[in-house]
Amino acid sequence: MRATHPLLEARELTVRFGGLTAVDAVSAAFGAGELVGIIGPNGAGKTTFFNALSGVTPVSAGELFAQGQRLTGAGAHRFARHGIARTFQTPRVFAELSVAANVDFGLQFAGRRAGAAQERPRWLVDEAAILDLIGLARLKDLPAAAVTPSQQRLLEIGMALATRPRVLLLDEVAAGLTESEVEAMAQLIRRLREELDLTVIWIEHAVTTLLRHVERVLVLHQGRKIADGTPEEVVRNAEVIEAYLGDEMVEPVA
Numbered sequence: 001m002r003a004t005h006p007l008l009e010a011r012e013l014t015v016r017f018g019g020l021t022a023v024d025a026v027s028a029a030f031g032a033g034e035l036v037g038i039i040g041p042n043g044a045g046k047t048t049f050f051n052a053l054s055g056v057t058p059v060s061a062g063e064l065f066a067q068g069q070r071l072t073g074a075g076a077h078r079f080a081r082h083g084i085a086r087t088f089q090t091p092r093v094f095a096e097l098s099v100a101a102n103v104d105f106g107l108q109f110a111g112r113r114a115g116a117a118q119e120r121p122r123w124l125v126d127e128a129a130i131l132d133l134i135g136l137a138r139l140k141d142l143p144a145a146a147v148t149p150s151q152q153r154l155l156e157i158g159m160a161l162a163t164r165p166r167v168l169l170l171d172e173v174a175a176g177l178t179e180s181e182v183e184a185m186a187q188l189i190r191r192l193r194e195e196l197d198l199t200v201i202w203i204e205h206a207v208t209t210l211l212r213h214v215e216r217v218l219v220l221h222q223g224r225k226i227a228d229g230t231p232e233e234v235v236r237n238a239e240v241i242e243a244y245l246g247d248e249m250v251e252p253v254a
């Protein structure tokens with residue numbers, strides 16, 4: 001029965017800050033194993049959408065469901081219990097703790113969740129496996145503050161993975177990376193989806209890279225969802241070109 005429900009679903013989701021409607025009646029459903037990109041101009045509401053999808057920001061109107069269960073109004077811990085994990089646009093790692101201890105924090109968080117552990121791939125309980133996957137095994141004893149910002153982004157992904165999620169929300173994990181680091185990040189994200197059977201929703205401004213790797217993309221503009229389709233469909237959408245791609249696609253296609 002569970003399998004018939006999307007893993008995560010927003011229905012007419014609206015988030016207002018005073019008079020500003022940051023997310024405006026957005027509906028979207030995310031199924032098992034999907035790799036979905038989210039693009040849109042600065043201030044389009046992408047991060048706010050993630051904040052609502054992970055229970056970090058309260059919803060003003062509309063509904064949220066995880067595997068068919070209504071989570072509207074629930075706190076972030078309940079979303080986590082339903083297997084929703086996310087990274088933040090500004091990485092949030094424990095600077096004084098070692099890289100390994102940061103991963104352990106995620107593992108301990110998952111350990112407290114009865115039931116979740118058995119349903120997820122066993123190897124994800126393993127600190128060494130996670131450090132290998134994110135490529136930080138050699139740096140595991142360094143304080144998180146001592147690794148580069150791009151390595152901190154990888155670490156944040158590792159912390160999220162350690163909670164054994166079903167759905168991983170990535171907010172601009174490739175921002176500020178060099179071209180080769182961006183490509184490595186994209187390859188990592190594909191492995192997460194393929195090897196761990198995760199649903200990944202990925203916000204990124206590096207549109208040409210993103211569109212090469214995802215099979216579906218949502219476009220937000222002024223809080224509204226203006227497109228939801230394959231990369232081929234979205235790049236041909238007149239409203240999307242007008243709102244966003246006209247500027248972004250000027251970057252050379254690699």
Ligand SMILES: Nc1ncnc2c1ncn2[C@@H]1O[C@H](COP(=O)(O)OP(=O)(O)OP(=O)(O)O)[C@@H](O)[C@H]1O
Nearest residue numbers: 017020022040041042043044045046047048049089
């Ligand atoms: N806590 C808040 N209080 C008031 N306004 C907010 C808050 N968070 C976001 N906003 C506003 O909501 C709108 C959407 O912001 P959001 O951060 O979701 O955009 P974004 O698409 O993630 O942009 P970017 O690409 O720059 O990260 C913006 O106008 C922003 O200023």
Ligand SMILES: [Mg+2]
Nearest residue numbers: 046047048089
């Ligand atoms: Mg943002």
